[in-house]
Structures are given as structure tokens and as C-alpha cells.
Amino acid sequence: MRYCTLLLISFFxxxxxxxxxxxxxxxxxxxxxxxxxxxxxxxxxxxWASSVGYHLYDDKLVIPDxxxxxxxxxxxxxxxxxxxxxxxxxxxxxxxxxxxxxxxxLKYTMWGIKVLRTYEWDPSGYNVSGMFAEMLANDxxxxxxxxxxxNKKLAFVPAYYAAAKENxxxxxxxxxxxxxxxxxxxxxxxxxxxxxxxxxxxxxxAEQKEIRERAKYAVAAIEDYIKWLGKLEHKTPRSFxxxxxxxxxxxxxxxxxxxxxxxxxxxxxxxxxELHDKMYESTRRLWSKYFGEAxxxxxxxxxxxxxxxxxxxxxxxxxxxxxxxxxxxxxxxxIKKKNLLYIDPSKPLxxxxxxxxxxxxxxxxxxxxxxxxxxxxxYYNVGSLEGWGKDKxxxxxxxxxxxILQILNIxxxxxxxxxxxxxxxxxxxxxxxxxxxxxxxxxWAVYTELMMLENGYDVDPKVRGVAASxxxxxxxxxxxxxxxxxxxxxxxxxxxxxSKEEAMxxxxxxxxxxxxxxxxxxKRVTLTQVxxxxxxxxFTEICNLREEMKVKQGKAFDLKKFHEQFLSYGSAPxxxxxxxxxx
Ligand code: ZN
Ligand code: ZN
Numbered sequence: 001m002r003y004c005t006l007l008l009i010s011f012f013x014x015x016x017x018x019x020x021x022x023x024x025x026x027x028x029x030x031x032x033x034x035x036x037x038x039x040x041x042x043x044x045x046x047x048w049a050s051s052v053g054y055h056l057y058d059d060k061l062v063i064p065d066x067x068x069x070x071x072x073x074x075x076x077x078x079x080x081x082x083x084x085x086x087x088x089x090x091x092x093x094x095x096x097x098x099x100x101x102x103x104x105x106l107k108y109t110m111w112g113i114k115v116l117r118t119y120e121w122d123p124s125g126y127n128v129s130g131m132f133a134e135m136l137a138n139d140x141x142x143x144x145x146x147x148x149x150x151n152k153k154l155a156f157v158p159a160y161y162a163a164a165k166e167n168x169x170x171x172x173x174x175x176x177x178x179x180x181x182x183x184x185x186x187x188x189x190x191x192x193x194x195x196x197x198x199x200x201x202x203x204x205x206a207e208q209k210e211i212r213e214r215a216k217y218a219v220a221a222i223e224d225y226i227k228w229l230g231k232l233e234h235k236t237p238r239s240f241x242x243x244x245x246x247x248x249x250x251x252x253x254x255x256x257x258x259x260x261x262x263x264x265x266x267x268x269x270x271x272x273x274e275l276h277d278k279m280y281e282s283t284r285r286l287w288s289k290y291f292g293e294a295x296x297x298x299x300x301x302x303x304x305x306x307x308x309x310x311x312x313x314x315x316x317x318x319x320x321x322x323x324x325x326x327x328x329x330x331x332x333x334x335i336k337k338k339n340l341l342y343i344d345p346s347k348p349l350x351x352x353x354x355x356x357x358x359x360x361x362x363x364x365x366x367x368x369x370x371x372x373x374x375x376x377x378x379y380y381n382v383g384s385l386e387g388w389g390k391d392k393x394x395x396x397x398x399x400x401x402x403x404i405l406q407i408l409n410i411x412x413x414x415x416x417x418x419x420x421x422x423x424x425x426x427x428x429x430x431x432x433x434x435x436x437x438x439x440x441x442x443x444w445a446v447y448t449e450l451m452m453l454e455n456g457y458d459v460d461p462k463v464r465g466v467a468a469s470x471x472x473x474x475x476x477x478x479x480x481x482x483x484x485x486x487x488x489x490x491x492x493x494x495x496x497x498x499s500k501e502e503a504m505x506x507x508x509x510x511x512x513x514x515x516x517x518x519x520x521x522x523k524r525v526t527l528t529q530v531x532x533x534x535x536x537x538x539f540t541e542i543c544n545l546r547e548e549m550k551v552k553q554g555k556a557f558d559l560k561k562f563h564e565q566f567l568s569y570g571s572a573p574x575x576x577x578x579x580x581x582x583x
Contacts, residue, residue, distance in 0.1 A: 053370035097572035123179035129186020157218035258575035371433035403475035423567035436571030443538015
């Protein structure tokens, strides 16, 4: 349950300073500016506002037409101008990074409208069901109030889809199929889900009737859109591949990395070769412990056989959840013992069974409170395998075997995403909560996997803290190969011409993935761009920053201090954190 407050003010409260320096003045001014920026942004993007818990514009739905794009451009131009009035050198570290995040957001938006123009070729960008589902399922306000807003919003739906049809010029086949599938999938929201909510409300009958009426028109508009997409002629559909130039631009604006796309791709190729070498080394060392026969001459074959063998070491379906739960305090204890990072004991992670609406996803994920819900709990949602077929469960358990399960917990919880979040909340920034850098966030989680193993974390408590076993390392390398190959795949497909067959070879043969996982990855790369690179990019930047700090500080380098300082800047791009740390 989420309680969301509409008050922005608490983020920007500043103590009264009587004799303030020019820098104090500049920061005070910038804090005021940020508040105005966010308030203005929510007016332009009401759906985004609702999704982060700012519910002032819940009754609005932006018709995605030329006028709306004009309004966005005006917003961006105006704020780019306001931003340029500030002297960056006068701002404190937190405001400096916020400044860059806002600047990138404005640039990215303008570029999206003027250059990338997804509104012309991605029909899946038009879908209203998610917002309505959220309003019905999420308890942020009394049901009557939510339904009143939903009623007003429903009135815009026919015009919304009319504008969508007007915008689309030459959509890709892949995004067209996705749009049909997702819009179909969402129809139930304004059917059964809405009926259920109406059953729980106490609105007057006439109002309920109006809602049902409007829902009928909305559903008709969605169905019409689905039919229209199905009948598109599609003689020269746009390719799902972005092309080298657009890809390089998107990479720069989205990841805000210190490296460009082509260099990260080169680094990923080198990392893949390095991982293969290391994996073969571990396999050779382990071979006689697990097999009687001679090791295969083919390197990749030998590694695969060893991975398959080690994957048999997994928990049973009914102890999957408890296995995850038990690891959390073990991880915390290890970090304390090894002095790797301060972990705030007053903010323990709440482990819970995943709520019903997430069911079926299994694995584990972090739910953190939104930027307007400061006192909400952060949960570690742990999926259960209840009701899974025997084969599906077995395959899943082998994938998340005892070794990988540890790495997953490190990544998602401690000292990965959860710990990063606790640190980020210590210097709360509404800007970073909304526009936080994904490469930094994912990069940190991926970095901690390596860091924990370097310090001797192992599944076996007998060797834990001494040195991670060859088994643990081999499985770690396999896991790390995944994000490395995600980057190679994404770049090769969008900036190059990699075929599906070549992609399958990369993922199945060279990255040891299951066929089904690889198929899913191929589908994802045809629908998204750059996103798959954020893990490896952030990871590479953090590892390199650590090496540079070691060189710079020599004997004075302290790993714990490095981690704490790195996290203290919040979810800012690594290149700006680096600038501040190397200062
Ligand atoms: Zn088994
Ligand atoms: Zn992650």
C-alpha cells in the first residue's frame, strides 16, 4: 500500500542562513528552480506524474498530437534557457549532478521529438490500459476519488487513439505486432477490472452509468486501433534496427557515459574473450573433481559441460523462498566483517512473498517507495514456484542454482540495489529520484557481484571469507558474460547488421544461455535500443574509476571509503561522480 503526498516542499526545505555567501545564494536559487522545474514537468507529463505517485493530474490524458509535442518543445527550450542562467561552478556537488541530469533530460526529449521520432514508428507507445490498471489496483486514494478521475480521463481516449493513427507513418513490423498484442491484453482493464471496482464504490448510479458508457467508447477506440494496425499495408516498414548514427546519439543521451557506444562495444568484446579464458581456467581446475573422462578439446564445450554439472546444485522448489530469505543476514554480516561498506542497521530490508499482482515472475525484485512516498517500506519481493509444472520449475531452479542465487541476492539486495537506494535516500534529491542514471544504478549492482567475490564471498560457509571457490567464480563469470553479451548483441544488431542466427550463436554457444532465454533476448533487442547496454557500461565505468583511484591514492586507497564516497552522490552518471571524486 502506498501513501503519496502531494507536497513537494519537504524536499527543498533549507535552513535559514543569515550571512550567506554567493555560493549559498546560488544553491538556494537552484533549489528553488528545481522545485519549479518538477512542478512544471508534471503538468506537461501527467501520466509520468501519476506513475511516480504525484496524483494532481490523474484526470488528464495528453492527446499525443502535434500541439502536445509543441508544448514539450516549449517546456524544454524554456528550461534549457533557465538552466543556462546558473553558474555551474557555484553549485554544490548535489546540485551539480542534478544540473547535468536536467540538462540531459531536456536534450534527450528534444532529440526524441525532432530526430528519433518514435511517435511515427512505434505503435506500442500508444496504450492507455496501464494507466487505468494502476488507478484501479493501486490504493493511493479512496476508490470513489480514483473512479471520478478515471471517468474524466476516459473521455479523452477516442481522441488519443485518433491522434495515434494520425502520427504513425511507417511503423516497424515488430512494434506493430507488440502494439496489437499489448492493446489486446489490456482490454480486460476497462471490462472486468473496472466492473469489480465499480462494485466496491459508493458513487451515485448516474455517475456509474456515465463511467460504463465512456468505458464502452474507450474500448471501441482501442479495438478500432487494433483492427487498424492489423490492416496496415506495410509495404516498406521501417527496420527495427536503429542504425549506427542514431544508436550512437541515443547511447550518449540515455546512458550519459564517459565512453561512446563504439568504445563500450570494443570493451565488451575484450571482456568476452577474457571471461572465456577465465572460465576455461576454472573448468580445467575443476574437471577431475566432477568427471572421470578427459576434458573436451573444444574450450566452449568443456565449459558448458562444467556449467551444466554445477547447475545441478540447486535448492528444491519449496525451499526457494527460504533460501533467499536466509541469505540476506549472511550478506550483511559478511560485509561488516570484511569492512566493505557501512550498512545502516536502522533500515533493514523487508523480505516478503511477492504480492499477487507480480505473481508468475518468480526470482526476486526490489520495490522501493516512490519519490512522493518517503516513509514507505522498501520490499524485497521473493517469488515462489507454487503451481509451476515440474519441468519448468526444474529448468528455473537449475538456472538459479545455489551459486547464481547468491549473485542474484548480491545484485538485487545487499550490497547491490537495496544498499545503493539507502545511500541515495540520505541526500534525497527529487531530480535523482525521477531522472536517476540507469547505467550508474545497474552498474553498481553488477560491480558489487565482482567485489563480493574478490573479497571471498562463497556459497559454502566453510570457505566463505577465505577465497571464493573455482565453482563460484565459474558461475559468476557465466552471469557476468550475460551483461557483456547483452551489450555486444545490442550494438551489433542496431549499429550493425547481426542476424537472428548470429545472435543465437552468440547467446547460446558463447554465453551458455538456454534456447528460450536467448529467444526472449532476441525479441527484446528488436523492440528496445541501448537499454541492454546499461549494465555493462556502468560496470565498466565503476571498475575503471576504482583502478584510477587506486593509482591516484596509492597506499591511502581504502575500499570501504571508496564505496561510501561513490554512493554518497546518489544516482548520478558515473562520469560526473568521477569528476567529483578525482577532484
Ligand atoms: Zn535438479
Ligand atoms: Zn539490476
